[in-house]
Amino acid sequence: MKRTIAIVGGGDTSEFYVSLRSAQGIYSFIDKEKYTLYIVEMQGLRWEVQLSDGTKAPIDRNDFSFQNGAEKVKFDFVYITIHGTPGEDGRLQGYFDLLQIPYSCCGVLAAALTYDKFACNQYLKSFGVRVAESLLLRQGQAVSDEDVIEKIGLPCFIKPSLGGSSFGVTKVKDKEQIQPAIAKAFEEAQEVVVEAFMNGTELTCGCYKTLDKSLVFPPTEVVTHNEFFDYDAKYNGQVDEITPARISDELTLRIQTLTSAIYDILGCSGIIRIDYIVTAGEKINLLEVNTTPGMTATSFIPQQVRAAGLDIKEVMTDIIENKF
Numbered sequence: 051m052k053r054t055i056a057i058v059g060g061g062d063t064s065e066f067y068v069s070l071r072s073a074q075g076i077y078s079f080i081d082k083e084k085y086t087l088y089i090v091e092m093q094g095l096r097w098e099v100q101l102s103d104g105t106k107a108p109i110d111r112n113d114f115s116f117q118n119g120a121e122k123v124k125f126d127f128v129y130i131t132i133h134g135t136p137g138e139d140g141r142l143q144g145y146f147d148l149l150q151i152p153y154s155c156c157g158v159l160a161a162a163l164t165y166d167k168f169a170c171n172q173y174l175k176s177f178g179v180r181v182a183e184s185l186l187l188r189q190g191q192a193v194s195d196e197d198v199i200e201k202i203g204l205p206c207f208i209k210p211s212l213g214g215s216s217f218g219v220t221k222v223k224d225k226e227q228i229q230p231a232i233a234k235a236f237e238e239a240q241e242v243v244v245e246a247f248m249n250g251t252e253l254t255c256g257c258y259k260t261l262d263k264s265l266v267f268p269p270t271e272v273v274t275h276n277e278f279f280d281y282d283a284k285y286n287g288q289v290d291e292i293t294p295a296r297i298s299d300e301l302t303l304r305i306q307t308l309t310s311a312i313y314d315i316l317g318c319s320g321i322i323r324i325d326y327i328v329t330a331g332e333k334i335n336l337l338e339v340n341t342t343p344g345m346t347a348t349s350f351i352p353q354q355v356r357a358a359g360l361d362i363k364e365v366m367t368d369i370i371e372n373k374f
Contacts, residue, residue, distance in 0.1 A: 053126040055085045055370065056099070056114070058142070060092040063134030064217040064238065068344065072131040075346040080129075080366045088125075092132065114149055127370055128153040131342055138342045139165040139212070152373035155320040156341050164316060164339040168211045168243045171336060177315055179308070180335045184245040186211060189236065195225045198244055205247040208232055210239035221247070250329035253295050255309045256343065256351045258321040258365070260372040266306040267354035271295035291350065293357045301332055308334060320369050323350055 057080075059073030060066055073089050080087055089100045090109060097109035099116045107116045115124045128146055130137045130153050140162035146153045155161065164170045171181040183202055187193060198206065208231035209219040218238030220231035235242040255269040273290040295302065309324050316339065323343035327335050343351050355362045 052084060052086050053370070054123060055080065055087050055127045055129060056090045056125040057087060057129045057131060058090045058092060058137060059131050061132035061134045061137055062094060065133040066093065069131060069133045069137075072133065072345040072349070075344075075349065075352070076129055076131055076366070078347070079345070079352070079362045080370075081363050084367065085370070088123075092136070114146070114151060125151060127151070127373060129370075130155050131345055133342055133344070135165075135212075154369050154373075156316070156318045156322070160316045160318055161341055164341045166211055166241070167209075167338050168241065170316075170339055174312060174315065174336060174339075179312065180333060182246045182248055182335060182337075184243050187232065187242045187244070189240040193232070193244065195228045198228050199225065202244050202246050207243075207245045207247060208235050209243055209245065210235045211241035211243045212239040248327045248329050248335055250327045250333075250335070251295075251297070252325070252327050252337075253297070253305060254323055254325045254350050255305050256321060256323045256354045257306075257309045257313050257318075258369065259313060259318075260368050263368070264310060265358070265360075266310050267351070268294035268357045269297070269302060269305050270350050270354060271297070291353060293350075293353045297328070301328070301334075304332075304334060312336075312339060321351055321365075 057073045057076050059069040061069050070091065077087055077089055091098050091100065097111060098106040099109055100106055101118065107118065109116050113124065115122055128151055130142055132138060132142065136142045138161060140158040143153065143158045143161050147158065163173060168184060168186045175181050185193065185201060205221055205223045207219060208222055208228070218235045220227065220234055222228055222231050232242055252272040253269045254272060256267040258265055271292040273292065275289060305326065312324055313322060318341060321343060323340045325337040325340070327337055329335060343349065345351060352362055355365055
């Protein structure tokens with residue numbers, strides 16, 4: 051019997067359409083001879099499955115099933131590819147845990163922790179991982195321009211502590227930009243991080259582990275044409291993505307070893323991707339951990355899978371079968 055799989059995309063943040071593109075990517079990657087696939091689109095309380103005839107059917111949230119004519123369809127496995135809430139922050143993970151439906155990514159705690167960039171970085175800092183100096187603002191809190199300049203310095207990044215795809219992120223170069231950047235970031239989330247700028251080479255490295263294997267992919271070097279790796283760089287081609295990265299074998303191994311260690315420290319599952327910046331003296335600094343990374347055909351993970359000489363279809367099968 052073929053297992054029935056839901057690929058869940060959408061979500062409740064600015065990354066809604068980016069997530070749906072990842073869902074289409076994953077749909078194209080998974081072996082359709084082994085699995086029956088459906089894309090489920092979530093937005094608020096609108097949970098709908100896309101049917102083969104182009105129509106949509108509502109999902110019954112009591113058991114995550116749907117009616118296809120006279121047949122009630124239940125899912126054996128869920129591939130979560132929502133970037134943002136509720137799929138990246140642990141909420142859906144808790145729901146599927148209660149229903150005892152296996153899913154592709156890490157559990158509630160790791161998802162919630164990695165979704166909060168400030169909390170995650172401070173947690174990993176306690177394990178000796180290098181991170182940028184930063185400060186956190188919650189909704190209703192304020193910080194003076196002088197404090198930002200004294201404690202963090204300029205230039206700096208001001209960004210939502212929750213979210214992704216660089217929505218609400220500003221690279222701040224002068225004092226006059228600080229407060230507008232904070233206001234912009236608060237439009238995306240209730241917590242805002244002010245983070246020191248680090249000058250160096252930006253790298254990103256994917257990893258996944260199963261019961262019988264551990265695979266860390268070749269890192270990608272990210273050379274943006276813009277001020278930083280913003281939305282246009284990520285999705286509109288204003289960047290050079292070089293896989294494998296133009297770095298020494300020794301630095302590659304250090305990046306891969308750190309990626310594997312962070313995976314284990316956080317208790318991750320499925321595919322993750324970790325972003326770094328390497329500063330003077332080949333010091334590796336963590337930027338953030340992504341537990342539901344982008345999965346379009348041109349995203350980093352498929353690039354790195356190809357560079358590793360692996361088949362993305364087999365990787366997807368590994369992720370799915372590891373849960374059974």
